[in-house]
Amino acid sequence: MRTKPERQAAWLMVLPVVLVVAFSGVVPLMTVVNYSVQDILDVDTRFFVGFDWYRDALRDVRLHEALWRQLVFSFTALAIELPLGILVARCLPRQGRAASLLLVLCAIPLLVPLNVVGTIWQIFARGDIGMLGAAINGLGIDYNYTREPLHAWMTLVAMDVWHWTSLVVLLGFAGLSSIPPAYYQAADLDGAGRWQVFRHVELPHLRAVLLIAVLLRLMDSLMIYTEPFVLTGGGPGNTTTFLSQHLATIAVGQFDLGPAAAFSVIYFLLILLLCWLFHTLVVAGAERDDA
Amino acid sequence: MRSPGLASRLVVAGYSLYLLLPLYWLLAMALKSNRDIVSRLEWIPSSPTLANFAEIFSNPVWLDGFVNSLAYVAINTALSVAVALPAAYAFSRYRFLGDKHLFFWLLTNRMSPPAVFLLPFFQLYSALGLFDTPWAVALAHCLFTVPLAVWILEGFMSGIPRDIDDMARVDGHSLPSFFFRIFLPALRGGIGVTVFFCFMFSWVELLLARTLTGSEAKPIVVVMTRTVSASGLDWGVLAAAGVLTVLPGVVVVWFVRKHLVRGFALGRV
Numbered sequence: 001m002r003t004k005p006e007r008q009a010a011w012l013m014v015l016p017v018v019l020v021v022a023f024s025g026v027v028p029l030m031t032v033v034n035y036s037v038q039d040i041l042d043v044d045t046r047f048f049v050g051f052d053w054y055r056d057a058l059r060d061v062r063l064h065e066a067l068w069r070q071l072v073f074s075f076t077a078l079a080i081e082l083p084l085g086i087l088v089a090r091c092l093p094r095q096g097r098a099a100s101l102l103l104v105l106c107a108i109p110l111l112v113p114l115n116v117v118g119t120i121w122q123i124f125a126r127g128d129i130g131m132l133g134a135a136i137n138g139l140g141i142d143y144n145y146t147r148e149p150l151h152a153w154m155t156l157v158a159m160d161v162w163h164w165t166s167l168v169v170l171l172g173f174a175g176l177s178s179i180p181p182a183y184y185q186a187a188d189l190d191g192a193g194r195w196q197v198f199r200h201v202e203l204p205h206l207r208a209v210l211l212i213a214v215l216l217r218l219m220d221s222l223m224i225y226t227e228p229f230v231l232t233g234g235g236p237g238n239t240t241t242f243l244s245q246h247l248a249t250i251a252v253g254q255f256d257l258g259p260a261a262a263f264s265v266i267y268f269l270l271i272l273l274l275c276w277l278f279h280t281l282v283v284a285g286a287e288r289d290d291a
Numbered sequence: 292m293r294s295p296g297l298a299s300r301l302v303v304a305g306y307s308l309y310l311l312l313p314l315y316w317l318l319a320m321a322l323k324s325n326r327d328i329v330s331r332l333e334w335i336p337s338s339p340t341l342a343n344f345a346e347i348f349s350n351p352v353w354l355d356g357f358v359n360s361l362a363y364v365a366i367n368t369a370l371s372v373a374v375a376l377p378a379a380y381a382f383s384r385y386r387f388l389g390d391k392h393l394f395f396w397l398l399t400n401r402m403s404p405p406a407v408f409l410l411p412f413f414q415l416y417s418a419l420g421l422f423d424t425p426w427a428v429a430l431a432h433c434l435f436t437v438p439l440a441v442w443i444l445e446g447f448m449s450g451i452p453r454d455i456d457d458m459a460r461v462d463g464h465s466l467p468s469f470f471f472r473i474f475l476p477a478l479r480g481g482i483g484v485t486v487f488f489c490f491m492f493s494w495v496e497l498l499l500a501r502t503l504t505g506s507e508a509k510p511i512v513v514v515m516t517r518t519v520s521a522s523g524l525d526w527g528v529l530a531a532a533g534v535l536t537v538l539p540g541v542v543v544v545w546f547v548r549k550h551l552v553r554g555f556a557l558g559r560v
Contacts, residue, residue, distance in 0.1 A: 003386070010385040013377035014393065017437055020374050024434045025400040028411035035410075088306045091299035104541075104548050105307060107487075108314070111540025113495045113512045116533045123320055123530060124313040131316045134332050162313060165306075208446070215398075223404040226497050244406040251410060264407040271402045 029268075035261035053262035063263065065238065066246040067270075073153075073242060074221040077160045081217060084161070085168025086206070090198075092173055103173065106166040118230025121159040125231075145232065149239035152232045156240055159227060164220070168213045175209035176202060211282055215275055222271050243267055314537070320530035328526045343531035353535075356514035359425060360494065361539070363510070366429035368489040371436040372444075372482065379444035380470070384453065394441075401438040405498045408434070413502055423505040431499045436489040443488060447481025487547055494540065511536055 036054070039047045057063060088106075093099045112120070127133040127144050136143040145155040179201065187197045225244035228234065234241035241249075247267065251260035320328060322339040347353050381387070382394060408431075416427040455477070459469040475482070500510045515532040 005385060006387065007385040008387050010381035010387040010390075013381035014387075016374040017378040017397065017441060018393070020370070020430075020433050020437055021397060021400050024430050024437075025403065027415060028408045029403065031411035031414070032407060084306075087302060091302040093303075100548050102303065102307065104544050105310060107544040108537070108541060109310060110491055111494065111537070111544060113497060113536050115497045115512055115516060116536050119529060119533050120313050120317050123526065123533075124316045129320075129328050129332065129526060131312065131334070162309065166310070212442070212446075219402045223406070225404075225406055244404055247404070247406050248409075251406070257410070260410075264404075268403050268407060271404070272399055275398075275402055 032261045032264050035257050036265050037262075038258055040257045049258065053258045054266065056259060057263045057266055062238070063246060066241055066243050069240070070222065070242045073156070073160075073224075074218065076157055077164070077221050078214070078217055080157065080161050081165045081168055082210075082214065085165045085213070086172050086210075088165070088169045089172030089176055090202070092169070094177065103170065106169050109163050109166055110170075112163075114226035115230050117159065117163050118227045121155065121162070121227075121231055125155050125158075147236055149236055152236060152240050156228055156231065159231060160221065160224070163227070164217060167216065168210075171209040171213045172206060175206040179205045207282075211279075214278065214282075218275060218278060219271060222274065317530050317533050317537075320526060321534045323527055325525050325527045343525075343527040344535075346528055347531055347535065352509075352514055353511070356509055356511035357539075359504070359508045360500075360510040360512070363425035363428040363432070363500070363508070364490055364493045366425055367432045367436055367493045368486055370429065371433060371440045371489045372485055375437055375440035375444055375485070376475075379441050379448055380474075382441065382445045383448035384456065394445075397438040397441055401435050401442075403434065405434075405496070409498065409502050412499065416503055422503060423507045425508050427503040428500050428508070428510070429493075431503055432493045432496060436492055439488055439492065440485050443485045444478075444481055447478060447484070451477055483547055487544070490543055491540075 037048060037050060039049045039052075092102055109117070122130075124130045125132045125145055127137050133143060133145075143151055145151040183201050184197070187201050192200070223244055224242055225248065228240050228242060229245060232240045234245050247260060247263055250256050250263060319334075319336050321343055322336045322341070323333075324338075324340055324342060327333070327336070327338065382390060412427075412431050413422070416422045416431070421427040421430070451474070455473065456469065459473050464473065497512050501513045501516075504510060504513065515529075515536060
């Protein structure tokens with residue numbers, strides 16, 4: 001592969017994006033950083049407090065709990081959605097009417113507004129009026145996601161899988177469609193089994209799209225707010241309160257701007273760190289494989 | 292190409308059922324009166340009624356909500372694709388000072404939780420006089436749609452061989468002429484996929500859309516939560532409202548389905 005030519009004038013083409021993102025990203029982020037080092041009593045009365053809010057946030061037990069729950073939730077959801085998404089993508093027919101109909105069906109959950117996703121699962125899972133809740137109760141299991149933390153968790157994970165697995169399916173389908181049929185024929189001639197075809201033919205072609213899928217899912221599940229808010233409201237108790245909801249409680253509920261801002265900065269850095277770790281590990285692994 | 296076996300069909304059928312059941316239940320609830328919903332559990336509505344939809348459509352706020360939502364989604368999608376195209380081209384074709392860092396910095400914006408930005412956004416757009424207009428929501432959503440658009444388009448552009456650029460230059464095309472006459476048509480599928488993702492992430496977002504609008508530009512998802520809470524907990528109306536917010540997505544995906552399949556099939560996203 002040829003290396004790309006060097007051309008500093010390319011900055012001019014990137015400039016519009018930089019301006020838009022600076023306006024909608026950097027300016028607000030700086031505001032947050034600014035808040036995070038001040039104690040704001042009202043618009044005119046504020047004191048510089050240095051890193052006090054950060055210290056408080058890092059010692060906050062409720063934040064630790066929310067963070068722990070968040071990590072367990074995100075990794076559970078990813079651990080189900082990725083393999084399931086790849087499996088379904090492999091099983092979909094490659095072309096024809098059925099393929100395009102199934103892809104449309106897969107895309108529908110992705111286009112449902114986030115609060116409506118919560119509403120759909122609320123209606124679906126309630127024991128008194130819901131199909132799922134009534135069916136499980138009919139089996140003799142006392143299922144109630146508003147009372148039992150474990151049931152609330154399982155319902156949330158089922159909802160997230162319903163909502164987002166299709167993203168992996170669509171991206172995986174794209175990756176699989178790009179494999180030339182000759183690769184499969186060659187594998188057949190070599191007498192490769194299903195697993196070997198998957199491991200040596202399909203997986204290498206899926207790497208780029210799976211990287212996008214995992215990063216998108218990781219970011220979004222770490223920021224999840226609306227769906228659990230509608231479905232469980234963070235309950236029962238605090239058992240399904242994740243980071244964004246904890247943040248919204250401090251910022252909007254209690255209007256503690258300084259602590260909320262400090263928490264925001266930590267939160268943002270955490271997502272950045274996780275995504276960077278993942279990206280570095282995968283890219284480093286890919287380069288080692290290629291070498 | 293091997294034909295799908297029985298196991299594959301079962302997996303696809305099971306997954307489809309899993310996707311469809313909650314949607315079916317939403318529709319079934321929307322066609323029942325609240326009294327029927329609460330009193331007994333029916334798998335199929337025995338006396339279907341459109342009363343819930345009638346109640347919604349008798350309220351002009353709903354139509355406005357639809358128009359408002361589509362307005363900011365359209366502005367956002369057009370803006371995102373317009374600024375992302377040249378940037379993605381630069382990233383896919385040239386090396387320049389700080390290109391890798393810039394690309395990663397763009398992505399970090401996709402990683403910032405909207406909850407973090409609620410207050411600063413509110414103050415920023417109020418100060419600019421954009422509060423309660425579709426522009427405020429559209430610009431705020433650029434935070435996550437623009438980096439995504441650059442990311443996806445860069446992938447598609449890198450899939451188009453650079454020889455095309457060189458041949459066009461030999462044929463005497465200037466850069467703009469090459470870009471619009473040759474490059475963009477070749478990129479149709481990629482643009483379709485990008486539009487789909489911008490539409491998707493902007494249409495489903497609630498938190499920012501709710502914070503940045505008042506009575507004038509109120510989007511449909513907010514109308515839904517407020518109308519329903521104002522009239523008490525009427526499950527039938529809630530479900531009907533849900534159905535109405537799902538429909539535009541279904542329409543959009545139906546129209547772009549060919550692009551979606553071809554775009555995705557084009558290869559490395």
